[in-house]
Amino acid sequence: MSEQRRGLLLAASAYLIWGLIPIYFKAVATVPAQEILAHRIVWSTPVxxxxxxxxxxxxxxxxxxxTPRLLGLLLASALLVSTNWFIYTWAITHDRVLDTSLGYFINPLFTIALGVLVLRERLSRVQLAALVLAAVGVIWLIVARGELPWIALGLALSFGLYGLIRKHTCVNALNGFLVETVALVPLALIYLVWLEWTGAGLFVHAGTSLSLLLVLGGVLTAVPLSLFAAGVQRIPLTSLGFLQYASPSLVFLLAVFVYHEPFDRDRLMSFVFIWSGLAIVTGHSLWQRRRAPTSPLASSDDAH
Structure with missing residues (x-):
């Protein structure tokens, strides 16, 4: 098997796990989201x-x-990724799977906006058109439903800022992830010990099956990250660009066809605007790369 094909298989496996991970969170939905988060942090560290x-x-x-600056950046990214994990976990366990899919469809466009606002990058007309379409999609939901899509926006904001910080940390994915979890472990352990001490915790009292599922959360957090980190080093950026939509697409399909969450006209219109923005910016990016192919490969992390 060629290195490129192996890389594609590794990266696709990571996105497959991320896309199907709502099944796991549904399985532990009887556990409060904050307790799931604490277990995820604790068990991710040894993995x-x-x-x-x-x-x-x-x-x-x-x-x-x-390195104080590097450590400070990773502490900030730890807070952001834990926030992202909590919002995602709460949403899945409260039957808001579709909102999480929307959030990760918005994220690539939000990342472009961050590049303009924070890094002072120039915005092309194509990118502007994509951002306008995404904004229309979000505004459509706000007006039609009378509420802010806080789950989708919270996921896009926390993960977008997380990616921005990790862009400026010169460490590989697994080492950075280890530091992030180690920074969060003391608080997570204190919280879990307090829960078990007061009898409110479910790890000891809920049975072996649920306890093993909570431990599995650490594996499902760290393993896809390692698969992604290994895969991204072997495949072209164009392949990665398409793959990044696999995860929210799978989550979308689960929400609509497995968990039967309501997908009315207003939600459809919102998604259509955002999908159109993604199609425009992705197509333009592919066209630019074909005209001026580049060799360096980028690496990044996923949250979920």
């Missing part, structure tokens, strides 16, 4: 450490904690 050792990744933990 990330094990993956670094098994995959023979460079050990950057010491370098990170000795």
């Amino acid at each position: 990330a450490l094990l993956l670094i050792l098994l995959l023979r990744q460079p050990w950057q933990f010491g370098q990170i904690i000795r």
Whole structure:
């Protein structure tokens, strides 16, 4: 198997896991979202450490904690990714799967907006048209439903800012992820111990099956990240561009056809505007790359 095909398989596996992960959160929906989050943080840490050792990744933990600026950036990204995880978990366990799909469809366009507002990047006419379409889609929902789509916007905002910070951290995906979880573990452990002490926790009292599912959350958090990190080094950016829509598309299909969440005309119109914006910006990006192909490959992280 060629390196490019192997990379495509690895990255596609990561997006498949991210796209199907609502099934996991539905399985643990009896557990409060904040408790699920705490377990996810705690169990992700040893899994990330094990993956670094098994995959023979460079050990950057010491370098990170000795670099105040880098450590500060990763602490900020830890807060953002934990916020993203909480919103996502709460939404899935409260039958708002469709809203999470909307949030991750919005995210690429929100990332463009961040590049303009924060990094002072120039906005092309095509990107402007895409952002306008996405804004119309969000405004359509606000006007039609009389409420702010806070789940979708919260996911796009937290993950967009997370990506912006990680763009400026010179560490590989797994090392950065390990530092983020280690930073959050003390608070998560204190919270879980307090829950079990007061009898409100479900890890000890809810049975073996549910306890194992909560531990599995750490695996489902760290493993797709490692698959993605390995895959992105082997495939062209154009392939990655298409793959990034696989996850919210799978979540969308689960929401509508498996969990039968309401998908009325207003939601349809909102999605159509956002999908149109994504189609425009993706098509333009592909056209530019064909005219002036580039060799460097980028790497990034996913949240869910």
